[in-house]
Structures are given as structure tokens and as C-alpha cells.
Amino acid sequence: MDLYCKRCGEPWDYYGVMHGDLTDEERERFRKGEGCPACYGKPVEKKPFRAELAGVMEDVLWDDLDGVAAEMEDAEYLLGEEFWK
Numbered sequence: 001m002d003l004y005c006k007r008c009g010e011p012w013d014y015y016g017v018m019h020g021d022l023t024d025e026e027r028e029r030f031r032k033g034e035g036c037p038a039c040y041g042k043p044v045e046k047k048p049f050r051a052e053l054a055g056v057m058e059d060v061l062w063d064d065l066d067g068v069a070a071e072m073e074d075a076e077y078l079l080g081e082e083f084w085k
Contacts, residue, residue, distance in 0.1 A: 005039060
């Protein structure tokens with residue numbers, strides 16, 4: 001399951017985010033919605049829908065990142081190709 005960047009919508013493997021793909025500083029920026037290594041410090045012209053949805057899911061489920069990843073997976077299935085735009 002993936003967690004999505006709340007700034008650019010880039011998918012990141014849940015386990016990797018929590019246990020090693022990101023440094024502590026990158027993980028903190030990712031969780032705060034400041035960006036991931038793919039977008040941090042770069043302009044994001046249009047925030048994708050999945051980035052918006054990721055932010056809402058984290059607001060609703062707070063620290064339940066397993067739940068956020070599961071809900072985002074369900075949204076991906078339900079919304080199909082529209083989810084990726």
C-alpha cells in the first residue's frame with residue numbers, strides 16, 4: 001500500500017516511508033505536507049486530486065497511516081483512471 005505526497009501526489013510505499021526510504025527530515029516534511037523528495041523545493045503547478053485526497057484522509061484519520069493507505073487504495077480502485085489525474 002502507498003502513502004501519497006500531499007503536495008504533488010507522488011505515491012510512496014508505506015513501509016519505505018516509515019522504515020527507511022526517507023531520512024528523518026524527509027519523513028517529517030512528508031508527514032507535514034511540505035513535500036516529498038520528488039517535489040520538495042520545486043514548484044508544483046497544479047495539485048493533483050490524489051494529493052488533495054491524501055491530505056483530507058490524514059486530517060480525518062490523523063495518525064492511523066495504515067488506515068490512510070488502505071483508504072487511498074480503495075479510492076484508487078473506486079475512482080479508476082480519474083484518480084491519477
